[in-house]
Amino acid sequence: MKPHDHETCAERIERTLGKLGADDHELLIEGAMLAAAHRLNAHLHRLGMTAVEQDLMHTYLLTINEYRRLSVADGESMKALAAIEDLRPAFVRGDHPGGAEAAQQALQLLASLRGRTQTSRT
Amino acid sequence: MHIDAHLSKISRLERSRSRLDPSADFELWFWAAMQAGTHALNAALHHAGLSSASQAFAMQPGVYLVAQADGTLVAQLLPPGDVLHLGRPKLEGELPADLKKIAHAMEIIESYRDPCVREGKPATPQIAAECDAALQQCLALLRHRLEQA
Numbered sequence: 001m002k003p004h005d006h007e008t009c010a011e012r013i014e015r016t017l018g019k020l021g022a023d024d025h026e027l028l029i030e031g032a033m034l035a036a037a038h039r040l041n042a043h044l045h046r047l048g049m050t051a052v053e054q055d056l057m058h059t060y061l062l063t064i065n066e067y068r069r070l071s072v073a074d075g076e077s078m079k080a081l082a083a084i085e086d087l088r089p090a091f092v093r094g095d096h097p098g099g100a101e102a103a104q105q106a107l108q109l110l111a112s113l114r115g116r117t118q119t120s121r122t
Numbered sequence: 123m124h125i126d127a128h129l130s131k132i133s134r135l136e137r138s139r140s141r142l143d144p145s146a147d148f149e150l151w152f153w154a155a156m157q158a159g160t161h162a163l164n165a166a167l168h169h170a171g172l173s174s175a176s177q178a179f180a181m182q183p184g185v186y187l188v189a190q191a192d193g194t195l196v197a198q199l200l201p202p203g204d205v206l207h208l209g210r211p212k213l214e215g216e217l218p219a220d221l222k223k224i225a226h227a228m229e230i231i232e233s234y235r236d237p238c239v240r241e242g243k244p245a246t247p248q249i250a251a252e253c254d255a256a257l258q259q260c261l262a263l264l265r266h267r268l269e270q271a
Binding site for chain 1: 127130131134135137138141146151153154157179181182186187189193195206239240241242
């Protein structure tokens with residue numbers, strides 16, 4: 001998908017995140033992950049690191065070589081998406097205590113990724 | 123997780139979904155439905171004895187996070203407990219008829235995941251209605267199974 005289309009999708013999801021409360025931690029984490037993936041895809045396409053028809057879905061589905069290659073381009077953003085993804089087992093699929101705090105962490109990671117990838121466009 | 127924990131998750135996700143608009147918020151409205159359906163599938167699989175119920179959280183097929191006495195989480199290799207999606211991990215044994223229906227309903231929901239959430243395909247009211255109907259079927263089948271016990 002083209003970078004602009006990824007950003008349009010990310011903005012839609014981010015608007016929805018604003019409708020949720022702190023007690024919706026499962027959807028806050030999932031929404032952060034989905035929006036972050038769209039923003040990272042837009043960024044990687046613009047950098048020429050990935051083709052528009054080769055979107056990244058999850059960092060953990062990449063080969064190790066591909067993860068390393070993309071991390072050379074923007075390691076902080078790759079780590080941010082991976083960190084959001086790592087919250088899912090315990091707090092989205094599972095009911096480990098601390099879901100609300102994990103959701104705030106996910107939103108902060110999304111904000112940092114968004115700031116970094118938007119800065120790169122200017 | 124245990125069946126009660128899956129039921130609690132379904133309630134939470136349905137409450138979150140009720141706060142969203144199926145058109146303007148389709149992506150997360152849909153995602154909540156898909157996650158609730160997956161919890162229903164897992165609860166039904168546990169009830170049927172096809173997967174084990176335990177306080178272990180699925181990371182990837184065969185790998186689960188398990189809470190320790192000190193509250194930390196440790197990744198462990200375990201036999202099938204909660205599935206991420208049907209077939210991940212593969213389960214031994216024949217699915218009972220009601221579980222086949224739940225699995226089919228989940229296939230309907232998941233068929234819209236990548237097109238409408240990741241690839242930008244516009245979600246029509248018909249798609250939202252189809253997903254909602256499929257989830258309601260999953261939940262009704264689970265309720266019926268648990269009531270029969």
